Amino acid sequence: MVNLAFSATRLITYEDCPFMFYKRVIKKEENGQTLPLALGSATHLAIELILKGVSKYDAVVKAFREYEIDELKIKDIMDLVDNAPYQQFMRAAIEIEKKFRLPLDETGEYEVTGVIDVADTKGYFLADWKTNRKVYTPTDTRQLALYAWALGEMQGKREILATLYFLRFYKQQRQSHLFTYWEMQEARIWALKLTKEINKKNQLIKMFEGTPYEESTLKANFPAKPSNRCSHCPFSVECFGMFSDFS
The missing domain is CATH 3.90.320 (Lambda Exonuclease; Chain A)
Structure with a gap:
């Protein structure tokens, strides 16, 4: 084994x-996506895309669509992305x-x-x-x-x-x-x-x-x-x- x-x-x-x-x-066994998991995954994806050269707006929208559930909001993703010091890694x-x-x-x-x-x-x-x-x-x-x-x-x-x-x-x-x-x-x-x-x-x-x-x-x-x-x-x-x- x-x-x-x-x-x-x-x-x-x-x-x-x-x-x-x-x-x-x-x-x-999972019971679907939760808001904390969706928000965390979307934020990670958005920052990853930004570091790869995608504009912040396009990266956040794409991440939102990838992990979209009823409770998830684009603004919440954007707020977390804005707090990430990704510029220092560019x-x-x-x-x-x-x-x-x-x-x-x-x-x-x-x-x-x-x-x-x-x-x-x-x-x-x-x-x-x-x-x-x-x-x-x-x-x-x-x-x-x-x-x-x-x-x-x-x-x-x-x-x-x-x-x-x-x-x-x-x-x-x-x-x-x-x-x-x-x-x-x-x-x-x-x-x-x-x-x-x-x-x-x-x-x-x-x-x-x-x-x-x-x-x-x-x-x-x-x-x-x-x-x-x-x-x-x-x-x-x-x-x-x-x-x-x-x-």
Whole structure:
């Protein structure tokens, strides 16, 4: 059986709630596009197009049409784009939406995937656009450290300057951190550990698929973690029905 590869955001989802991860990532069950996801995706696309030479207006309109849902407004996309300091990257030697799929160990048995919003072609820095309402530092999660490790692997660098740009704020909020070699390696080891764990559990569930033990195996290996996220989770009804021991 081929091992599954995951992005940093997917691995963070697993840490937050294994059951939601299983439903969303392993089973690929989604209940359509939400406004936060549509707005975030549209904003990323608009900035990508601008950096590729498309006019701001045309880029925003195209992004709106790509992710259009009832609640999404062109003005909301434009407001976030206006808060992005894309001008400073216009003449820089960068790669936009740089995709990667890299082995996490020497055998190449386990891999990690991802997309870096802006990456220096020589591997000195990267940037990540954020459209959520909460400001945090690059070291609060392992996402940026793993991006830095990936860029370092591809460009042969042992230190990467990574910056988060929070576009919800009128005065654009920026949080930067220079990731060292050891910080990047810690992120790789974290990703490797979780990827191994998830694949082992998924293979176990597949062994009992279609048997009376399927549900109990799922509950034991991908348990729910109740939190304030439950009110927005599309799987909450099924979750509360399955996990009856919530207190």
